[in-house]
Amino acid sequence: MDGKTVRGARRPDGTQVHLLAAVTGTGLVTAQREVHDKTNEITVFxxxxCGLDxxxxVGTFRCCTGT
Incomplete structure (x- = not known):
């Protein structure tokens, strides 16, 4: 799992686009969802x-508080 803010991508209201992706060990993105402004990655995880087999x-997810 990897979350990133898309550099240069902005919504019509000027806010940045943030995406959460499910990524394989080789770097292949198998699923991706937008994380809306008023929420966090956990809500779209x-x-x-659900759509993946x-x-x-074995999956990993690192939760970081920014510290």
């Missing part, structure tokens, strides 16, 4: 993974 898969 589960809905994004994760049988026999």
């Amino acid at each position: 589960r809905p994004m993974l 994760l049988a026999d898969t």
Whole structure:
């Protein structure tokens, strides 16, 4: 899982676009969702993974507070 703010991408109201992606060990993005302004990555984490076949898969997610 990896969240990034898209450099140079802005919504009509001027806010930046932030995306959460499910990424394989080789860097392949298998799913991606936009994280809206008034929320955080945790709220889109589960809905994004619901569409993936994760049988026999080990996943990692690092939660960072910015410190």
